[in-house]
Amino acid sequence: MSQSELLNRLSSGQYIPTGSILHRTDPRAKILGVFALLLSITLTGQSSGLIAGLAVTFLLLLAARIPLKYAIRGLLAPLPFIFLLAVLQLFITPHAGSVVYLSWWFLSISAAGVHLSILLILRFLGLLLLLILAGTTLSTLELIYGLDLLFKLLQVLGIHTQSITMVVQIMLRFIPFLAMRTENITRSQAARGALWGSEQGNLIQRARQMLPLLIPLFTTSLQQADTLTNAMLARGYGSTTRRTGLRVYSFKWKDGLFLLLCLAACAAILYL
Secondary structure, eight states: OOTTOOGGGOOTTOOOOOOOTTTTSOHHHHHHHHHHHHHHHHHOOOHHHHHHHHHHHHHHHHHTTOOHHHHHHHHHTTHHHHHHHHHHHHHHSOOTTSOEEEEETTEEEEHHHHHHHHHHHHHHHHHHHHHHHHHHHSOHHHHHHHHHHHHGGGGGGTOOHHHHHHHHHHHHHHHHHHHHHHHHHHHHHHHTTOOOSOOOSOHHHHHHTTHHHHHHHHHHHHHHHHHHHHHHHHTTTTSOSOOOOSSOOOOOHHHHHHHHHHHHHHHHHHHO
């Protein structure tokens, strides 16, 4: 695959409307449930808890009818980085009071290092799969509406929560825009003779090759931001403190049941 085909690599974060029961769940319940699962996987320190978290995530993927091949494909891009962190964890873990398998100079591989490396890999896989689950079951509008409804509790403290949700919405909208602009710039420069994907040259030379990409990308991003600002001002954004939505969400009993099941799964992950 060409390095310029960035849109094909953005597997995580793409909404897949399968019509499952998880897709029909209230966005507030999905946001809170996924956040609780992310927090429990982050805080647990046992391999059994991480395995339980992975099992719960796979069950949610099956309930959402998301193809497992699609979810696993989203792990391919960060997988080398995860293994690099695991290797570093393997060598830098103190081996005091642990069985040492291999020792050379100041590097050593111990049972504690192997255990922590496995925990690191399982933790990252669980977190990434949960983010893929959230991206495939929550559309951008559902995420914005859900965050807006959840943040309304902060309006009692005088916090303008609509500005926060608008920042999140613009950020999510700009991710595919930047990928598309990067792909267009690299293809147009490759048509003019630029060598993309070449492994020749040292690190400085390869970094210098990125300047013809970064400068026009930065310029077009500023132009797009200026256009977006003018469009929002022309439509009267900020002229009123109360905004209405196209959809009206109601928290039903099945949404509460889904949230309770997520909280029960979190308790099992933390105490296993």
